[in-house]
Amino acid sequence: MDLIEPIKWSSMQADVKGDIYESLLAKSAEESPKGAGQxxxxxxxxxxxxxxVQPGPDDTVSDPAAGxxxxxxxxxxxxxxxxxxxxxxxxKKHLRTKFVKGWELVPNTARLCIMNLYLHGIDADPCPIRSxxxxxxxxPGERFSVVMTNPPFGKKSTIAVVNEAGDxxxxxxxxxxxxxxxxxxxxxxxxLQHVKTLLKxxxxxxxxxxxxxxxxxxxxxxxxxxxxxxxxVHTLLRLPTGIFYAQGVKANVLFLDARPAxxxxxxxxxxxxxxxxxxxxxxxxxPLKRSDLDEFVECYRPGKRHLREPTWTESNTxxxxxxxxxxxxxxxxxxNLDIFWLKDTSLExxxxxxxxxxxxxxxxxxxxxxxEQFQAIAEKLKG
Numbered sequence: 152m153d154l155i156e157p158i159k160w161s162s163m164q165a166d167v168k169g170d171i172y173e174s175l176l177a178k179s180a181e182e183s184p185k186g187a188g189q190x191x192x193x194x195x196x197x198x199x200x201x202x203x204v205q206p207g208p209d210d211t212v213s214d215p216a217a218g219x220x221x222x223x224x225x226x227x228x229x230x231x232x233x234x235x236x237x238x239x240x241x242x243k244k245h246l247r248t249k250f251v252k253g254w255e256l257v258p259n260t261a262r263l264c265i266m267n268l269y270l271h272g273i274d275a276d277p278c279p280i281r282s283x284x285x286x287x288x289x290x291p292g293e294r295f296s297v298v299m300t301n302p303p304f305g306k307k308s309t310i311a312v313v314n315e316a317g318d319x320x321x322x323x324x325x326x327x328x329x330x331x332x333x334x335x336x337x338x339x340x341x342x343l344q345h346v347k348t349l350l351k352x353x354x355x356x357x358x359x360x361x362x363x364x365x366x367x368x369x370x371x372x373x374x375x376x377x378x379x380x381x382x383x384v385h386t387l388l389r390l391p392t393g394i395f396y397a398q399g400v401k402a403n404v405l406f407l408d409a410r411p412a413x414x415x416x417x418x419x420x421x422x423x424x425x426x427x428x429x430x431x432x433x434x435x436x437x438p439l440k441r442s443d444l445d446e447f448v449e450c451y452r453p454g455k456r457h458l459r460e461p462t463w464t465e466s467n468t469x470x471x472x473x474x475x476x477x478x479x480x481x482x483x484x485x486x487n488l489d490i491f492w493l494k495d496t497s498l499e500x501x502x503x504x505x506x507x508x509x510x511x512x513x514x515x516x517x518x519x520x521x522x523e524q525f526q527a528i529a530e531k532l533k534g
Contacts, residue, residue, distance in 0.1 A: 252279050
């Protein structure tokens, strides 16, 4: 207690208290990956995503799987940092009370998120975070100009229910929603359909999705085909392994813009940045830094996407940034968007292998992913 009292916590500025709280959340996630860690998106990744999406003071920002509030706070901080001196009275009020809205199913995590927002100066009434609500259950009727989210990992959709003994149970569920293109138990595909519903016309979205969302057949193909047609799916960032507290995750970030209805597909080309091949990160020895995403953000050309240029060419086959036309994408088997072209140098030269601890973690991640896929197959065979 003696270490805390001299700081005069109550007299600190909101952003200082918020930063301290964020660091405590990060520490908790690091020490307890099965607790707070599974709801904690790496902040350096969030910063890069927000730098690409560029929320403004008049936007409304939503996260239907808010976790501890990383995306919502990063959007708020971005606007304050970029536009703070030029904000008028109404915009300042909007930032404090109407700028962010989120849903979080786990009550304990929702409380962490609410405190995080409050300590950063967001004091909306009613509370901007809906706790204990399954955001996938129905269309909330609200629309937002920006949606940024990292839905919980795992393919199955479950709904939390309280049994007769008062214990919390989870049941598999298929969401039968009129606004969805297809019914599926795949939680990630359901979130992808859900964020499309949440977007206003011309709204911007960035959503973290695992690899299976990019290549899975059946419902996956249906979702991808409709998404490419009805939205402008303009960017895919292939993320490296070893950056999430939840292990065994191979993930990507899809960037898309909602568009009004028309016959012609809205996606003309999708740009892909491969930050995974020949990139090796670990949570402690070599954590992901914001600077590791500088090249991607530069290639993304925030606010000037029409000026994009590929770094991959026939003469520079090591370039990590290239575009694929809509016709190429829909002709791929099952509209597979799991696209890669760089050679894995570690497969060709043993001298290029990463350090043993990094290699061991990558093997463990691959085994975990394979185990989850086998479990999903086994459950399908059962019933």
